[in-house]
Amino acid sequence: MATLKHLSKSLKQFRNFSSATAINKSVIKEGYKQQSLDHNLQLFNRGGDGDSNPKDRNVHWVFLGCPGVGKGTYAGRLSNLLNVPHIATGDLVREELSSSGPLSKQLSEIVNQGKLLSDDIIFLLLSKRLETGEGNGESGFILDGFPRTVRQAEILEGVTDIDMVINLKLREDVILSKCLGRRKCSQCGGNYNLATIDIKAENGSPGMYMAPLLPPAGCESKLITRSDDTEEVVKERLRIYNEMSQPVEEFYRSRGKLLEFQLPGGILESWPKLLHALNLEDHDDKQSAAA
Numbered sequence: 297m298a299t300l301k302h303l304s305k306s307l308k309q310f311r312n313f314s315s316a317t318a319i320n321k322s323v324i325k326e327g328y329k330q331q332s333l334d335h336n337l338q339l340f341n342r343g344g345d346g347d348s349n350p351k352d353r354n355v356h357w358v359f360l361g362c363p364g365v366g367k368g369t370y371a372g373r374l375s376n377l378l379n380v381p382h383i384a385t386g387d388l389v390r391e392e393l394s395s396s397g398p399l400s401k402q403l404s405e406i407v408n409q410g411k412l413l414s415d416d417i418i419f420l421l422l423s424k425r426l427e428t429g430e431g432n433g434e435s436g437f438i439l440d441g442f443p444r445t446v447r448q449a450e451i452l453e454g455v456t457d458i459d460m461v462i463n464l465k466l467r468e469d470v471i472l473s474k475c476l477g478r479r480k481c482s483q484c485g486g487n488y489n490l491a492t493i494d495i496k497a498e499n500g501s502p503g504m505y506m507a508p509l510l511p512p513a514g515c516e517s518k519l520i521t522r523s524d525d526t527e528e529v530v531k532e533r534l535r536i537y538n539e540m541s542q543p544v545e546e547f548y549r550s551r552g553k554l555l556e557f558q559l560p561g562g563i564l565e566s567w568p569k570l571l572h573a574l575n576l577e578d579h580d581d582k583q584s585a586a587a
């Protein structure tokens with residue numbers, strides 16, 4: 297079977313590259329359930345409903361884009377619309393950090409410097425998430441924050457068929473303000489953004505307006521800022537994105553899977569245009585009518 301062939305090939309690649317990092321050793325030492333990589337990666341296949349024909353199964357989509365571009369917002373909305381899980385590795389990492397489990401101290405040092413975690417850790421967190429989802433009968437996925445390096449993309453490509461990769465783009469001068477404006481309600485988990493972007497059209501370049509996404513009154517006093525959303529760390533994450541993640545765009549572009557989407561403004565303006573680009577307008581109408 298093609299899938300198994302791909303799986304074993306990717307395992308070989310992964311093992312050749314993989315080294316027993318200090319973190320990996322500590323994971324094992326602390327008694328984390330160390331899954332075999334075969335098992336971890338097979339979970340991706342099962343996310344495909346056991347059928348590799350995209351027409352007969354739920355979507356296998358990936359969101360790419362700089363930190364703060366809005367991957368989580370749009371991936372979350374599409375996940376509700378299409379009824380497939382939105383799996384964000386950044387959220388998995390933050391859950392691990394807040395669990396104060398054995399990994400959290402080492403992970404927080406790396407995350408708070410804006411650096412990437414090792415593939416071993418990311419695969420471990422992903423496999424736990426996929427396993428829970430499998431138990432809940434989930435199928436398909438919209439990935440956000442993964443893959444983030446060409447190597448992660450190669451491994452993913454080896455184990456499952458990705459149908460489409462949506463590359464969200466936003467003017468660079470807006471990205472930093474948006475990252476610094478991000479807030480989360482510590483109680484309900486809602487994501488908000490306090491930044492107002494209002495750029496006037498100038499010298500032929502269009503203006504841009506993005507309204508803040510303000511929290512409801514009940515959440516106002518409970519807002520928290522991600523510890524890695526400081527100006528210094530955001531700049532480092534952007535640098536790492538350009539170095540490590542931008543080549544992932546080319547990886548998918550060369551395979552004809554990349555859909556570039558330039559965000560024209562805030563959610564109200566961008567969402568219908570994104571649905572149009574994805575050919576999903578009817579889907580949204582039906583969903584609204586049914587609501």
Ligand SMILES: Nc1ncnc2c1ncn2[C@@H]1O[C@H](COP(=O)(O)OP(=O)(O)O)[C@@H](O)[C@H]1O
Pocket residue numbers: 362363364385386387389406407410411412413414418440441442443444448524533
């Ligand atoms: N696929 C991944 N590979 C390595 N590290 C990751 C990955 N996904 C998330 N992380 C870690 O979690 C942090 C937060 O991720 P995320 O919320 O996706 O950030 P961003 O807002 O920069 O897109 C990253 O800076 C990195 O340390």
